[in-house]
Amino acid sequence: MRRRRRLESLAALRAALDRDERIAVVLRREGEIGVEAAALLERARASGARVHVESARAMQRMTGDADAPELLALQTGPAAGSVEALMAEGGLVLGLVGLRYPGNVGFVLRAVETAGAAGVVLANDWAEAPYEEALRLSMHAERYLPVLRAPAAELLRHAREAGRRLIALETSGDRTPWEVDWTAPCVLLVGSEAEGLPRVVLDAADEVVRVPMAGFIPSYNVQAAVGVALGEWMRQTPGAAG
Known part of the structure; x- marks a missing residue:
């Protein structure tokens, strides 16, 4: 049984994109992000993912990590239109x-x-x-x-x-x-x-x-x-x- 999956690292997002898996949403940390994160964000957007900008504090709270990640992605999210x-x-x-x-x-x-x-x-x-x-x-x-x-x-x-x-x-x-x-x-x-x-x-x-x-x-x-x-x-x- 599939549950929606959160991708918390750039490596996990890259692997999912390489496998042509569906990325529903990508959360982008506000402010500047690195070259690798920016490239993955554009790949995800091109694949149909929706992008939302979130504050660093919000991103930190979502992961519980000390440092706010540049990107968070949701796999198999809101695709069902009926x-x-x-x-x-x-x-x-x-x-x-x-x-x-x-x-x-x-x-x-x-x-x-x-x-x-x-x-x-x-x-x-x-x-x-x-x-x-x-x-x-x-x-x-x-x-x-x-x-x-x-x-x-x-x-x-x-x-x-x-x-x-x-x-x-x-x-x-x-x-x-x-x-x-x-x-x-x-x-x-x-x-x-x-x-x-x-x-x-x-x-x-x-x-x-x-x-x-x-x-x-x-x-x-x-x-x-x-x-x-x-x-x-x-x-x-x-x-x-x-």
Whole structure:
């Protein structure tokens, strides 16, 4: 199963370009960069990669290194322009059905990108303004992974056609995230905190999982519950990490 892979050295980027592998995004440190880095940047741009300029501090935080790298690249990133294409990729896809608040969606998108999932499908009826607000709150995660918008029926249909398992996250679930198999390509389906997932979506799911609770408030915030599921997916698929 393929997970998006981050290339943190010039040698790794050069090797990927030499193998004609898809580079989706290259982050360039602001200011001057060396001759080798500049040449690799132009090769990546010519191959179709998008280029973003980031501050040295941002680049340093992304890698955790003392020195900010000149370039960071993302392999197999946002290439899927349709739900059908996204479902054909490897990795985990998130389906967010009926979420109301831009803050919740934005924080979920940030968590999904951080975990290295393949992409997200938003199934809601938002206008453009709340959608743009969600992207802003996600720290513009859409730069690094596909964030698509489609009706729930289209999401389910393409997931089934691609042979993906459907795992619904709901308080009514009869299993916990660590009791199900995340190693095959799957879609994690998530609904709003107030209403949950629609019955038609729950009925389509292969598994319905819940995050255990011990308090009085009836549910976790949605990004907290998604974070638990993402952590279990990462634990079960360590070989897919870049």
